[in-house]
Amino acid sequence: MVRKLAAGNWKMNGTRAALEELQALAQAHSDPAVDILICPPATLLMSAAELVSGHPLDIGAQDCHTAPSGAHTGDISAPMIADCGATAVIVGHSERREDHNESNDLIRAKAESAHAAGLTAIICIGETLAQRDAGQTLDVIADQLQGSTPDGATGVNTVIAYEPVWAIGTGKVPSLEQIGEVHDFIREKLTARFGADNVRTIRLLYGGSVKPANAAEIFAVPNVDGALVGGASLTEADFSPIIKSLEATV
Ligand SMILES: O=C(CO)COP(=O)(O)O
Numbered sequence: 001m002v003r004k005l006a007a008g009n010w011k012m013n014g015t016r017a018a019l020e021e022l023q024a025l026a027q028a029h030s031d032p033a034v035d036i037l038i039c040p041p042a043t044l045l046m047s048a049a050e051l052v053s054g055h056p057l058d059i060g061a062q063d064c065h066t067a068p069s070g071a072h073t074g075d076i077s078a079p080m081i082a083d084c085g086a087t088a089v090i091v092g093h094s095e096r097r098e099d100h101n102e103s104n105d106l107i108r109a110k111a112e113s114a115h116a117a118g119l120t121a122i123i124c125i126g127e128t129l130a131q132r133d134a135g136q137t138l139d140v141i142a143d144q145l146q147g148s149t150p151d152g153a154t155g156v157n158t159v160i161a162y163e164p165v166w167a168i169g170t171g172k173v174p175s176l177e178q179i180g181e182v183h184d185f186i187r188e189k190l191t192a193r194f195g196a197d198n199v200r201t202i203r204l205l206y207g208g209s210v211k212p213a214n215a216a217e218i219f220a221v222p223n224v225d226g227a228l229v230g231g232a233s234l235t236e237a238d239f240s241p242i243i244k245s246l247e248a249t250v
Pocket residue numbers: 009093163167168169170171207208209210228229230231232
């Protein structure tokens with residue numbers, strides 16, 4: 001049985017004071033039944049990794065460059081993230097696809113760079129509302145999944161996060177049928193490409209307005225192996241009940 005994953009994406013939120021929430025989270029989950037990952041802003045990566053050292057919590061970054069080092073002002077590389085003590089990196093979040101015009105090719109290259117540095121790449125995919133309304137959801141998912149996932153993806157180095165763009169930070173959540181349809185589709189596509197044995201261990205996260213109140217029903221959907229949580233991961237008070245809902249499924 002694959003270990004489920006509760007991942008928090010703090011986005012561009014959190015100064016040093018936010019480490020108190022991480023400390024509280026570490027204290028509240030000394031023996032979790034699921035994997036717990038927090039992705040703070042890059043400015044907090046090293047302190048966050050030091051804080052959770054010795055606790056069963058992992059730290060990830062929110063983006064990386066494709067190159068290991070070089071003349072790329074303002075960027076950080078996958079080996080630098082690993083050097084901080086982090087073990088994962090989110091790539092292809094819809095906010096980066098939109099704010100920075102990131103393409104599937106670029107995201108795949110970032111995921112490859114993460115793999116080369118020994119990091120787990122959390123590859124995000126998801127349709128906009130206009131695409132869903134036009135009946136294009138599964139086509140968009142297939143295209144992003146195929147284009148953004150490296151050939152070397154395994155259950156150890158890759159997690160796929162399905163985040164419908166219209167559900168992020170809006171309080172709107174797809175129906176459980178809609179979530180299930182996309183997660184089943186992702187599993188099928190990955191199985192066709194990588195084979196059932198390999199794909200069984202690739203975790204599929206749902207992201208988009210996951211809250212303590214809706215987590216349990218989302219986690220009951222087949223092929224949902226956890227969540228990538230934004231706003232509700234910023235405080236221990238909100239994230240802990242979500243983690244507990246996920247633990248209740250194992
Ligand atoms: O984008 C997300 C996580 O990466 C989801 O954000 P919210 O949970 O704030 O909707």
